[in-house]
Amino acid sequence: MSENEDGPRTPADKTDEQLMAAFARGSSDAFNALFARYRQPIYGFFCRRVADPSLAEELAQETFLAVLRAQNRYEATALFRTWLYTIALSILRAHRRKSAFRAIFSGALPETAEPAAPVASDAALILREAVRKLEPLDREVLMLREFEELSYAEIAAVLRVPVNTVRSRLFRARTALRELLRARPVEHRAGLLETEEHA
Amino acid sequence: MTTLEHPVAPEEIMAMLDEELSSAERQAVLQHLAQCAECAAMRDQMQRDARALAAWRIPCAPPSLDEKVHEAMATDTWRAAKPRRRIRPLVWAGGGALAAVLALAVGISIVPNLALNEKVAQHSLVANRAEPSPSFLTSIDVPPERATQSVAKTKSGIPERPDRGKGDADDRMPSLSLLGATSYGSGGGAPAAAMVPDRPAGPMIARQVSLTILVKNIAASRTVLDSVLARHSGYAANLTISTPPDGARSFQASLRIPAPQLEPALANLRALGQVENESQSGEEVTQQHEDLVARLRNARETEDRLRGLLAQRTGKLSDVLEVEEQISETRGNIEQMEAEQQALEHRVDYASVELQLTEQYEEHLIGQPLSAGMQMRNSLVKGVRNAGSNLLALALFLEETGPTILVWAIIFGIPAWILVRRYRRARARL
Numbered sequence: 299m300s301e302n303e304d305g306p307r308t309p310a311d312k313t314d315e316q317l318m319a320a321f322a323r324g325s326s327d328a329f330n331a332l333f334a335r336y337r338q339p340i341y342g343f344f345c346r347r348v349a350d351p352s353l354a355e356e357l358a359q360e361t362f363l364a365v366l367r368a369q370n371r372y373e374a375t376a377l378f379r380t381w382l383y384t385i386a387l388s389i390l391r392a393h394r395r396k397s398a399f400r401a402i403f404s405g406a407l408p409e410t411a412e413p414a415a416p417v418a419s420d421a422a423l424i425l426r427e428a429v430r431k432l433e434p435l436d437r438e439v440l441m442l443r444e445f446e447e448l449s450y451a452e453i454a455a456v457l458r459v460p461v462n463t464v465r466s467r468l469f470r471a472r473t474a475l476r477e478l479l480r481a482r483p484v485e486h487r488a489g490l491l492e493t494e495e496h497a
Numbered sequence: 498m499t500t501l502e503h504p505v506a507p508e509e510i511m512a513m514l515d516e517e518l519s520s521a522e523r524q525a526v527l528q529h530l531a532q533c534a535e536c537a538a539m540r541d542q543m544q545r546d547a548r549a550l551a552a553w554r555i556p557c558a559p560p561s562l563d564e565k566v567h568e569a570m571a572t573d574t575w576r577a578a579k580p581r582r583r584i585r586p587l588v589w590a591g592g593g594a595l596a597a598v599l600a601l602a603v604g605i606s607i608v609p610n611l612a613l614n615e616k617v618a619q620h621s622l623v624a625n626r627a628e629p630s631p632s633f634l635t636s637i638d639v640p641p642e643r644a645t646q647s648v649a650k651t652k653s654g655i656p657e658r659p660d661r662g663k664g665d666a667d668d669r670m671p672s673l674s675l676l677g678a679t680s681y682g683s684g685g686g687a688p689a690a691a692m693v694p695d696r697p698a699g700p701m702i703a704r705q706v707s708l709t710i711l712v713k714n715i716a717a718s719r720t721v722l723d724s725v726l727a728r729h730s731g732y733a734a735n736l737t738i739s740t741p742p743d744g745a746r747s748f749q750a751s752l753r754i755p756a757p758q759l760e761p762a763l764a765n766l767r768a769l770g771q772v773e774n775e776s777q778s779g780e781e782v783t784q785q786h787e788d789l790v791a792r793l794r795n796a797r798e799t800e801d802r803l804r805g806l807l808a809q810r811t812g813k814l815s816d817v818l819e820v821e822e823q824i825s826e827t828r829g830n831i832e833q834m835e836a837e838q839q840a841l842e843h844r845v846d847y848a849s850v851e852l853q854l855t856e857q858y859e860e861h862l863i864g865q866p867l868s869a870g871m872q873m874r875n876s877l878v879k880g881v882r883n884a885g886s887n888l889l890a891l892a893l894f895l896e897e898t899g900p901t902i903l904v905w906a907i908i909f910g911i912p913a914w915i916l917v918r919r920y921r922r923a924r925a926r927l
Contacts, residue, residue, distance in 0.1 A: 359569075
């Protein structure tokens, strides 16, 4: 899309905040543009945090519905991406609370799938298992940085912790993850850290 | 942590790779990395870690996600499903506390008002009874001779009314009938009206006054009181003096003051000090007195007739004895009624004044005042005693309720602990 002398006009050229402001004024095209931008990142956000893909889809849908409902409450002073991931994180935590409460009486977590036996090419499962062993805050900081690619300041805003805490927790998480992967037998690393072994 | 050998911390290397440093900081890190093999190796390791994490790939979002979101947009179902506004627990707690405070304030304001209304009602009842009517105040016209007559006192100290006399029985010719004799002979002598006391017409009012006065000195006030009583021909029925060791002295007296002298006597009494409370009441006893006089008259007439019969002595001895017995009984009734009449008239003639004097209390130094050190020592002793009593009270409370609390803690605590542990484990797994 091209720009004219008066500035960006097409949704693809607008920032997230501009699109959200347009949506708040009633533009459905603006929401569609935002949805197109973040459908995959939000779906990936939930896929990496819950085992069931259908559950991840459901939570992603809830996230976008929450954005629809909150169109009038969005404040332009906040970054849209930060706001969106804050909503996603809130929905995830609510889901975890409900599941944990149900697990008190049922004794089983329906969405906790038994991890498959580690195979050499199943790097995702190995990483998921290793990441799950991290402390909750370290895990979240690491995933928001590595997968959602949020900056330190954005992570701090989403998790409501100081920036220095983000930096220290991220360093600790990466170090701990490295140790967890090194603790696995070489044949069970699925090629992870392979270059280190050959270094 | 930085050292002289490594002025750049590992976190800074990580931040550089994440592009979170300023340009100056980035240059400093790069400069160090160019010179330090160890830190350069650390940088390389971090980069390998990042590449390892990139192996965690996820599938693409399914088309059903798009369909559901667009369907929700199209049908506006998201508008109907307005999110519930959670009321934070703090708001609930604040609202509950505010409601409790309001309820307490309403209760505090209502209960005293109810008690006050009751007191006001009682007070107005007393005031209505105590307040003399203007007609009463102006209807008493005391003849001068009654105001100045000297009052003789009986042996008991109560002034005696002038002898009313019993009438001249010989002047009357009662009938011979012993039963229900109510009339004299046609030529009856002096009628019983001669025994009616010489009272002025008008209502008979028995007055009561209650007076509370704060005085400076009880002894001096009592001296003045005696002179007031002497001046107004009154007397004290009873006196009580109370002298508490650490309080104000008080003096209570029941005074009897001739009704005509009441107002000037009260004026003199009010001058003793500061009047704190005064109430007056009047009880009309006119009807009661008239009834009593009538009964007394009839009784005397009966007695006269009986004496006339006895004087004749024409009957049998048994009849004579019977007449004498009836005379004795009638005489007893007459004397009783005369006493009642006397007391009633005394109540009218002499107003009753309940006087209470309270002395202004002044603290007295008992010996030497305590020094500051002694006062502190006494306070310390009191404090230690209070602490000891509080600890004892706590120990007693725990002894009394501890076993019960322990039982309920076990009954509810174990299941709660199990549930909390399961919840935490479930959260850790998610």
